[in-house]
Amino acid sequence: PKKLATRIALVTGAASGIGKAIAKRLAAEGAAVVIADLDLAKAQAAAAEIGNTDQAIGVAANVTDAAAIDQAVQQTLLHFGGLDLVVNNAGLSLSKSLLDTTEQDWDLQHDVMAKGSFLVSKAAAKVLIEQGLGGDIVYISSKNSVFAGPNNIAYSATKADQAHQVRLLAAELGEHGVRVNGINPDGVVRGSGIFASGWGANRAKTYGIEEQDLGAFYAQRTILKREVVPENVANAVYAICTDDFSHTTGLHVPVDAGVAAA
Numbered sequence: 001p002k003k004l005a006t007r008i009a010l011v012t013g014a015a016s017g018i019g020k021a022i023a024k025r026l027a028a029e030g031a032a033v034v035i036a037d038l039d040l041a042k043a044q045a046a047a048a049e050i051g052n053t054d055q056a057i058g059v060a061a062n063v064t065d066a067a068a069i070d071q072a073v074q075q076t077l078l079h080f081g082g083l084d085l086v087v088n089n090a091g092l093s094l095s096k097s098l099l100d101t102t103e104q105d106w107d108l109q110h111d112v113m114a115k116g117s118f119l120v121s122k123a124a125a126k127v128l129i130e131q132g133l134g135g136d137i138v139y140i141s142s143k144n145s146v147f148a149g150p151n152n153i154a155y156s157a158t159k160a161d162q163a164h165q166v167r168l169l170a171a172e173l174g175e176h177g178v179r180v181n182g183i184n185p186d187g188v189v190r191g192s193g194i195f196a197s198g199w200g201a202n203r204a205k206t207y208g209i210e211e212q213d214l215g216a217f218y219a220q221r222t223i224l225k226r227e228v229v230p231e232n233v234a235n236a237v238y239a240i241c242t243d244d245f246s247h248t249t250g251l252h253v254p255v256d257a258g259v260a261a262a
């Protein structure tokens, strides 16, 4: 496999939060990065934070739209001349109870995360197989893909869908040297844009606390008593994509300061 410093990465939902931190970390290791997000101006602004267009570009791509994804992949090939690493990060969490979850809530979260990552992985895998150089696909799933909690049915179900995509694609793409792994973050409040979707207010209500206390609340329930920030997730993505993990595929790495182990 190619060294990370010579790789070309596409990160979805990378104009904000965890995705932006991932794009920055991969770029800091020398990778060329394509930031794909809903809004072109925001994607380009995030790319400009990284450097010039030899290092990062921003593209508009709604991951629920197969044609837009194909276009983002084509832009990647045209601009950087290849594709080696894809991160399925785009997502949103509405955090509602079963009775509050509408059909639209269910469809939106499944469209963006379950269907969106399927479409992105499909478009990327086609290129990775054709290139014949192997590659990496990483899913930013969640602790919620495995562990149940209240008021999160649609989000958690779609994260479980993503987790199974990791295992299925690891099995299917292994013969092409493509590794597929997942990261299971939990409790990333600071530096994440998820409050905008109403997630923060709904989670705070679930726990009976104030929204601004969520970060500290999550930290105190971890084994390590540490708050998880986007950079912690980005570091794990970087690590799993290095040659040090060349014999690891189909794995989910928790980045949750120990919540899932408690």
Ligand code: NAD
Pocket: 012, 013, 014, 015, 016, 017, 018, 019, 036, 037, 038, 039, 061, 062, 063, 064, 088, 089, 090, 091, 092, 093, 112, 113, 116, 140, 141, 142, 143, 184, 185, 186, 187, 188, 189, 191, 192, 193, 194
């Ligand atoms: P965020 O809101 O800061 O970032 C999500 C990004 O995805 C935004 O830039 C948004 O514009 C983009 N996006 C949304 N729908 C899209 C679409 N249809 N097409 C393209 N882009 C789209 O939130 P975040 O916390 O950084 O979340 C990133 C990922 O991490 C999500 O998949 C989320 O489920 C996952 N995650 C977050 C946490 C956490 O605690 N924050 C925990 C576990 C998993």
